[in-house]
Amino acid sequence: MNVLLISCYDLGHQPFSIASAAAHLLERGHRVECLDLAVQTFDRGKILNSDVIGISVPMHTAMCLGIKVAKRAKAIKPESYLCYFGLYASLNEQKLLSNLGDTVIGGEFEGPLADYIDGLETGEMVTSGVSRPHVSGRPNLSRQEFITPVRSLLPPLEDYSKLTVSGQGEKLVGSTQTSRGCAHRCRHCPIPSAYEGRLRLVQEQVVLADIDNLVKMGAEHISFGDPDFLNGVKYSLKIVRAMYQKHSNISFDITAKIEHLLEYPEVLCELGSLGCLFVVSAVETVDDRILEYLDKGHTRDDVVVALQHTRNAGIYLKPSLLPFTPWTTMSGYLDLLAFIEEHDLIYHVDPVHYSIRLLLPPGSKLLEISELSNLVGELSNEDLVYEWEHPDGRVDALQKQIACMVESSVVDGEDWAIIFAKVKALALGKEAGYLEAFSNDLFLPVELRPPVFSESWFC
Numbered sequence: 001m002n003v004l005l006i007s008c009y010d011l012g013h014q015p016f017s018i019a020s021a022a023a024h025l026l027e028r029g030h031r032v033e034c035l036d037l038a039v040q041t042f043d044r045g046k047i048l049n050s051d052v053i054g055i056s057v058p059m060h061t062a063m064c065l066g067i068k069v070a071k072r073a074k075a076i077k078p079e080s081y082l083c084y085f086g087l088y089a090s091l092n093e094q095k096l097l098s099n100l101g102d103t104v105i106g107g108e109f110e111g112p113l114a115d116y117i118d119g120l121e122t123g124e125m126v127t128s129g130v131s132r133p134h135v136s137g138r139p140n141l142s143r144q145e146f147i148t149p150v151r152s153l154l155p156p157l158e159d160y161s162k163l164t165v166s167g168q169g170e171k172l173v174g175s176t177q178t179s180r181g182c183a184h185r186c187r188h189c190p191i192p193s194a195y196e197g198r199l200r201l202v203q204e205q206v207v208l209a210d211i212d213n214l215v216k217m218g219a220e221h222i223s224f225g226d227p228d229f230l231n232g233v234k235y236s237l238k239i240v241r242a243m244y245q246k247h248s249n250i251s252f253d254i255t256a257k258i259e260h261l262l263e264y265p266e267v268l269c270e271l272g273s274l275g276c277l278f279v280v281s282a283v284e285t286v287d288d289r290i291l292e293y294l295d296k297g298h299t300r301d302d303v304v305v306a307l308q309h310t311r312n313a314g315i316y317l318k319p320s321l322l323p324f325t326p327w328t329t330m331s332g333y334l335d336l337l338a339f340i341e342e343h344d345l346i347y348h349v350d351p352v353h354y355s356i357r358l359l360l361p362p363g364s365k366l367l368e369i370s371e372l373s374n375l376v377g378e379l380s381n382e383d384l385v386y387e388w389e390h391p392d393g394r395v396d397a398l399q400k401q402i403a404c405m406v407e408s409s410v411v412d413g414e415d416w417a418i419i420f421a422k423v424k425a426l427a428l429g430k431e432a433g434y435l436e437a438f439s440n441d442l443f444l445p446v447e448l449r450p451p452v453f454s455e456s457w458f459c
C-alpha cells in the first residue's frame with residue numbers, strides 16, 4: 001500500500017512518532033512517504049498518491065491541526081483510508097469516528113497500524129488495537145518490539161527548533177523517546193486515560209541507534225520526549241550513560257515530575273555530569289489547594305526543594321505551568337508571579353505558559369469532580385474539549401488578555417523580563433505598558449540565562 005504519514009505539531013521537534021511508524025510500515029513492505037506540516041507545506045501530490053493517510057495526534061494542538069488536514073485530504077482523495085494514531089486519537093475516538101476518519105489507533109500504535117494496513121491489502125479485518133465506527137478496540141498497551149525510526153523521510157534537523165545555549169551558540173536538536181505512558185495519574189493529564197498508570201519502554205538498542213542517526217544528521221543536543229524520563233530511572237540512566245560513552249559532546253534535556261526531582265538528587269548530579277542542561281517539570285501552580293485537585297503529588301515547598309536539587313546538580317529547572325484552572329483566583333495568579341520572581345525563574349518559564357488554560361478532553365479524570373459539573377459545558381466540536389467557564393469572570397478575561405499580549409510580544413521578540421512585567425501589570429489590573437511592574441532587577445545577563453528553544457512549545 002502507499003502510505004502517507006502526516007505530523008502537524010510535535011513541540012518544534014522532528015517527530016519520533018511518524019519516523020517510528022514509517023520504520024514498521026517499511027519493514028512490512030509498504031511504500032511510505034512522510035509530511036511534517038510543522039515545517040513543510042501541504043502537498044497535494046502526496047495526498048493523491050496515497051492509499052492510506054495516517055495522522056499522528058500525540059497532543060491536543062496536533063489533533064486540532066490534524067482534523068483540519070484530514071478534511072482537506074479527504075476532499076482531494078475521498079477513497080484514501082484515513083487513520084488517526086497516538087494519544088489523542090483514542091481520547092477522541094467517538095468524535096473522530098463519527099465523520100472525521102475511518103480508524104483510530106491509540107496507545108502503542110506502531111504494531112496495530114502496520115497490522116491494520118496489512119489487513120487492508122489482504123482483505124483481513126484487523127481488530128486488535130484498532131477502532132472503527134461502531135467497533136471499539138482498546139488502546140494497545142502490549143509491549144512492542146520497536147524498530148529504529150526512519151529519519152531520512154523527514155526534513156533535516158536544520159528546519160526545526162534550535163537550542164540557544166549561552167556561551168555555546170545555537171545547537172541543532174534531535175528528539176527521541178525511551179518510554180511512553182506514565183506510572184502516575186495526575187488528574188488533568190490525558191496520559192493516564194490511555195495508559196492507566198502503565199509505562200512502556202522503547203528498547204535500549206533502538207533508542208541508541210536513533211540517537212546515532214540523529215547525531216549523524218547533525219544533532220548537538222537530544223531532547224528526550226518521554227512524558228517522565230525518571231519513571232524508569234535505572235533504565236534512563238543506562239541509556240544516557242551509553243550515549244555519553246559514544247557522544248560525550250552531546251547535551252540533552254529531560255522532562256520529570258517534581259516528586260522525582262525530590263526523590264533522586266544523586267541521579268540529578270549524575271545527569272548533570274553526563275550533559276543534561278535542563279529538566280522541564282510540570283510545576284503547574286504553587287497553590288497547594290489546586291495542586292491537590294490536580295493530584296500532582298507535590299506542594300509549593302517541594303518546588304523550592306526541587307529547585308535546590310537541580311541547582312546543586314548544575315541543571316536548570318524549567319517549569320511548565322497551568323495557571324488558569326477553575327480554582328484559580330486573581331490573588332493566586334499574582335502569588336504565582338511573585339514566586340517566579342522571588343526564585344529567579346523569569347528566564348526559566350516560557351512566556352506562553354503564563355496563559356495556559358486547563359483543557360478538559362473526553363476521559364479527563366477532572367470531569368469526575370462533582371463540584372466542576374456546574375462549570376463544565378458541552379464538548380466543543382471545533383476543539384474537542386469540554387468548554388468550561390470560571391465562576392469569576394475576571395479570571396477568564398485576564399487569561400484572554402495575557403494570551404493575546406504574550407502572543408504578540410513573542411512574535412515581536414520581546415525580552416522575557418519585559419513580557420513578565422507586562423503579565424504582572426495585567427494581573428494587577430493595569431495596562432500592559434504600566435511601568436511600575438517593571439524593574440531593571442528582572443533582567444538577567446545573557447550568560448546566566450537557561451538554554452532556550454527557538455520556538456515556544458505547549459501541548
Ligand code: SF4
Binds near residue numbers: 183185186191227282
Ligand atoms: S507525571 Fe506527568 S506525564 Fe505522568 S501523569 Fe503526571 S502530568 Fe502526566
